[in-house]
Amino acid sequence: MKRILFISCCMAIASTSSFANTQLAVYTSIENDRLASYKSAFEKINPEIEINWVRDSTGVITAKLLAEKAAPKADVAFGVGASSLLILKKEGLLQSYKPMGYELLSTKMRDNNSNPHWVGMDAWATGLCINKFVMKKHNLPSPKTWQDLTNPIYKGLIAAPNPASSGSGFMNLTAWIQMWGEPKAWAYMDGLNKNIKMYTHSGTKPCSMAAQGEVAIGISSSSFADNLIKRRAPIDVVLPAGGIGWEMEAAAIIKGTQHLQAAQKLLDWVSSDDVAKLGVKFSGITARESFMSAAGKKSYQAMIDNDLAWAAEHRSQLIEQWRQKYELAN
Amino acid sequence: MLSVHFKCNQSRYLAGLLLLLPLLFLWNGVLIPVAQLLVRSVTDNNGQYIGLSNFSSYFADVGLVSALSHSVFVSVIVTLVSVSTAFTLAYGLVRSQLLGKSWLQALIQIPLFVPSIFPCLGLIYLFGGQGIISSYLTDFNLYGPVGVILGGIIFTLPHAVLMLVTTLRGVDVRLYQAASTLGAGAWRQFVTVTLANSIYGIISACFVVFTLTMTDFGIAKVLAGNYSMLATEIYKQVIGQQNFSMGATISLILVIPTCIAFAVDSWARKKQARLANNQIYQTVDKSPVRDWVFTLVCWLPCLLIIAVIGVVVWGSLIAYWPYDFSFTLANYDFDAFGYGWQPYWNSLILASLVAILGTFITFASSYLTTRVDTSIYLSGFMRLLALLPLSIPGTVLGLAYIFAFNRPDSWLNTLQGTFVILAFNSIAHLFSVAYLTFNNTLTRLDANYERVGCSLSVPQWQTVMRVIVPLSKLSILDIFFYLFVNALTTVSAVVFLYGTHTVLASVVILNMDDAGNIAAASAMGTVLLLTALCVKGTHMFLIQLLGKSTRIL
Numbered sequence: 022m023k024r025i026l027f028i029s030c031c032m033a034i035a036s037t038s039s040f041a042n043t044q045l046a047v048y049t050s051i052e053n054d055r056l057a058s059y060k061s062a063f064e065k066i067n068p069e070i071e072i073n074w075v076r077d078s079t080g081v082i083t084a085k086l087l088a089e090k091a092a093p094k095a096d097v098a099f100g101v102g103a104s105s106l107l108i109l110k111k112e113g114l115l116q117s118y119k120p121m122g123y124e125l126l127s128t129k130m131r132d133n134n135s136n137p138h139w140v141g142m143d144a145w146a147t148g149l150c151i152n153k154f155v156m157k158k159h160n161l162p163s164p165k166t167w168q169d170l171t172n173p174i175y176k177g178l179i180a181a182p183n184p185a186s187s188g189s190g191f192m193n194l195t196a197w198i199q200m201w202g203e204p205k206a207w208a209y210m211d212g213l214n215k216n217i218k219m220y221t222h223s224g225t226k227p228c229s230m231a232a233q234g235e236v237a238i239g240i241s242s243s244s245f246a247d248n249l250i251k252r253r254a255p256i257d258v259v260l261p262a263g264g265i266g267w268e269m270e271a272a273a274i275i276k277g278t279q280h281l282q283a284a285q286k287l288l289d290w291v292s293s294d295d296v297a298k299l300g301v302k303f304s305g306i307t308a309r310e311s312f313m314s315a316a317g318k319k320s321y322q323a324m325i326d327n328d329l330a331w332a333a334e335h336r337s338q339l340i341e342q343w344r345q346k347y348e349l350a351n
Numbered sequence: 352m353l354s355v356h357f358k359c360n361q362s363r364y365l366a367g368l369l370l371l372l373p374l375l376f377l378w379n380g381v382l383i384p385v386a387q388l389l390v391r392s393v394t395d396n397n398g399q400y401i402g403l404s405n406f407s408s409y410f411a412d413v414g415l416v417s418a419l420s421h422s423v424f425v426s427v428i429v430t431l432v433s434v435s436t437a438f439t440l441a442y443g444l445v446r447s448q449l450l451g452k453s454w455l456q457a458l459i460q461i462p463l464f465v466p467s468i469f470p471c472l473g474l475i476y477l478f479g480g481q482g483i484i485s486s487y488l489t490d491f492n493l494y495g496p497v498g499v500i501l502g503g504i505i506f507t508l509p510h511a512v513l514m515l516v517t518t519l520r521g522v523d524v525r526l527y528q529a530a531s532t533l534g535a536g537a538w539r540q541f542v543t544v545t546l547a548n549s550i551y552g553i554i555s556a557c558f559v560v561f562t563l564t565m566t567d568f569g570i571a572k573v574l575a576g577n578y579s580m581l582a583t584e585i586y587k588q589v590i591g592q593q594n595f596s597m598g599a600t601i602s603l604i605l606v607i608p609t610c611i612a613f614a615v616d617s618w619a620r621k622k623q624a625r626l627a628n629n630q631i632y633q634t635v636d637k638s639p640v641r642d643w644v645f646t647l648v649c650w651l652p653c654l655l656i657i658a659v660i661g662v663v664v665w666g667s668l669i670a671y672w673p674y675d676f677s678f679t680l681a682n683y684d685f686d687a688f689g690y691g692w693q694p695y696w697n698s699l700i701l702a703s704l705v706a707i708l709g710t711f712i713t714f715a716s717s718y719l720t721t722r723v724d725t726s727i728y729l730s731g732f733m734r735l736l737a738l739l740p741l742s743i744p745g746t747v748l749g750l751a752y753i754f755a756f757n758r759p760d761s762w763l764n765t766l767q768g769t770f771v772i773l774a775f776n777s778i779a780h781l782f783s784v785a786y787l788t789f790n791n792t793l794t795r796l797d798a799n800y801e802r803v804g805c806s807l808s809v810p811q812w813q814t815v816m817r818v819i820v821p822l823s824k825l826s827i828l829d830i831f832f833y834l835f836v837n838a839l840t841t842v843s844a845v846v847f848l849y850g851t852h853t854v855l856a857s858v859v860i861l862n863m864d865d866a867g868n869i870a871a872a873s874a875m876g877t878v879l880l881l882t883a884l885c886v887k888g889t890h891m892f893l894i895q896l897l898g899k900s901t902r903i904l
């Protein structure tokens with residue numbers, strides 16, 4: 022009798038603890054200032070789940086997930102670049118799941134597969150961050166097209182992300198090739214390279230360098246610029262005519278998670294109004310087309326038809342070629 | 352006589368056993384992760400054996416070879432400038448009565464109190480595109496070798512000063528007395544006593560500075576621009592392209608120059624006769640000319656460094672550099688940036704753990720290898736292991752930890768992301784300098800203490816506690832604070848290892864800078880700086896306290 026009582030006590034304790042908070046380890050590249058709003062909005066409707074963020078740049082998060090392959094620590098990747106998720110998918114790290122509300126998402130922004138491995142949340146597109154003061158100081162016109170950037174008047178005044186270390190850099194490289202074909206794209210980069218002051222490791226850095234006046238023009242993204250403009254940086258954003266590259270923040274479940282149900286709930290939440298509204302605040306371009314802002318729609322229309330799978334497949338070869346031409350030749 | 356010999360032998364075996372503990376620590380903390388690196392460098396990213404093809408493709412690549420020569424070039428320049436400046440400073444601090452000696456000794460160490468990226472921010476404020484001084488310069492490009500060399504000198508100078516001050520402090524003051532009795536002039540004394548007795552310390556300092564510069568990632572990341580360097584090459588391979596196997600290969604190539612430096616170091620150690628037999632706190636007579644010269648020469652580099660650091664503190668207090676210079680405290684509102692103050696507390700916890708455990712274990716290791724007759728193979732192996740971390744970039748060691756321990760069969764697997772693994776990694780990463788400093792101090796102490804203790808039937812551990820520890824307390828204190836501030840400021844070693852609840856302030860600084868929030872990064876760095884300054888104040892207070900008691904002794 023005592024024994025039964027003891028066992029039932031244990032069971033009671035065990036069951037209450039399973040009703041207590043599920044701790045979900047979520048790896049993300051979303052900027053820190055936005056994380057709190059995602060967390061509180063999700064936990065409000067899912068009080069039994071608690072999100073624990075591990076935040077770092079896309080490259081670090083991807084490397085971390087790959088390095089932890091043998092014993093995954095993450096339950097979900099949330100707000101991580103889709104091209105990174107494609108690498109993880111190729112390595113067999115993702116658990117396929119078709120979340121609720123999958124149909125609501127733009128076809129451009131989901132894994133169009135019978136067993137989808139990831140869903141998009143929002144997108145951000147290339148934009149030029151232009152420092153008004155520095156342009157005025159050198160008395161320069163604002164560039165309008167991609168070709169304008171090869172004009173010698175901008176020599177030493179442009180910063181661009183390095184494709185070998187930055188997702189944004191790789192995104193530009195593949196966008197140019199997809200728009201113009203390889204020979205023309207490389208010829209363009211030859212011209213652009215003559216004007217570049219510095220290739221940066223991260224995609225946000227060219228914009229912050231432009232904001233600080235280190236350069237006049239930073240090839241970056243309008244969504245990074247907004248944050249800097251809010252802090253009164255004297256920059257304008259220009260979307261170069263002729264199409265722009267883009268990348269999305271996406272979410273996926275890590276294979277081997279101990280909290281599959283909770284992880285699925287987080288994926289179900291991606292298509293919600295909350296996530297769409299938070300995505301609008303970031304870039305204006307969300308996976309739920311009806312929520313897009315006016316500026317977001319403008320970028321969305323300028324966005325090229327990006328073939329992520331093609332880009333992922335040719336990634337190392339393209340980066341190698343780029344490095345031989347512009348980085349290691351110095 | 353026979354019985355004494357017998358007793359001493361007994362403690363020898365015990366010491367041999369004790370040495371196994373630090374060996375085990377380094378075996379797990381350094382060798383196993385490095386072995387994983389070796390494995391990764393000869394396998395492809397899917398774990399297939401590919402032999403040396405990574406290495407051959409490395410050396411076939413003109414660009415990667417030029418990154419190697421860039422790194423060596425920059426490191427040699429930094430070593431020359433940094434060590435000669437540090438020697439001048441250390442000499443001034445130990446062998447002259449320059450003005451504001453204790454202030455100088457404290458202030459010169461300020462770069463140790465901040466992550467290596469912090470002075471880089473200062474260089475940008477001063478010499479960058481919109482820098483305060485840049486407008487007076489023509490054709491000055493900070494981003495490239497110039498910036499990396501400047502940043503490297505600021506970053507390594509305090510390390511070199513710390514080592515050389517310890518070295519010069521250990522030179523037996525009676526040698527100077529003997530030299531002047533024999534009629535040697537100041538220059539002759541300098542050459543025959545100072546230089547001759549500190550050459551080993553100088554070589555060690557060169558070795559430390561060279562490898563620190565070779566392997567530092569923060570400075571290269573922020574200031575190298577398009578100048579390719581090995582530390583950033585690793586980053587590009589691992590972070591940019593997730594090519595762990597090539598990253599591991601480049602890391603191992605980084606170890607080659609360090610191994611050469613190690614060989615030179617061991618050679619110097621053999622050449623060096625046992626120096627002084629007694630450590631006496633040095634007092635130096637006044638000499639107005641010499642003291643004024645040293646006051647000027649030593650304060651100049653110190654003030655330049657303070658200017659670079661100070662401008663960052665200033666930058667953290669203005670609204671928006673370089674457009675709005677109005678005063679504000681808004682940059683210190685870390686909650687507004689989504690971080691809060693937790694990372695700061697986490698850094699304090701880690702620093703305390705590393706300082707307490709690290710001082711103990713490095714002192715024990717050094718004692719057991721320098722002053723106890725254990726097997727020469729054991730102690731030789733220990734020395735090799737102890738120096739290995741110096742040649743491994745923090746980022747790489749962090750990654751190596753994940754390769755080694757983040758697998759289901761590892762005993763450390765459940766501790767991933769906790770302070771335990773962070774402290775383990777940080778102590779292993781910082782092991783070498785602490786160990787070398789203790790070696791420097793302990794080899795100087797009279798070898799007879801233990802023999803005397805032994806013949807008086809005093810257990811050796813009591814001799815250690817009563818004689819050796821009190822005689823090396825200044826070094827122990829130095830190392831304790833060295834470990835504390837380094838753990839507070841280290842970035843690269845922990846960037847792969849921190850978890851949800853162990854985000855560190857130094858990592859936050861890097862993230863803030865990356866996000867273009869240079870002011871908030873400066874603010875967080877300033878908070879770390881102020882903390883370290885308080886800690887340094889305590890350090891100086893304790894030195895004074897202990898210094899007095901040493902003199903009484």
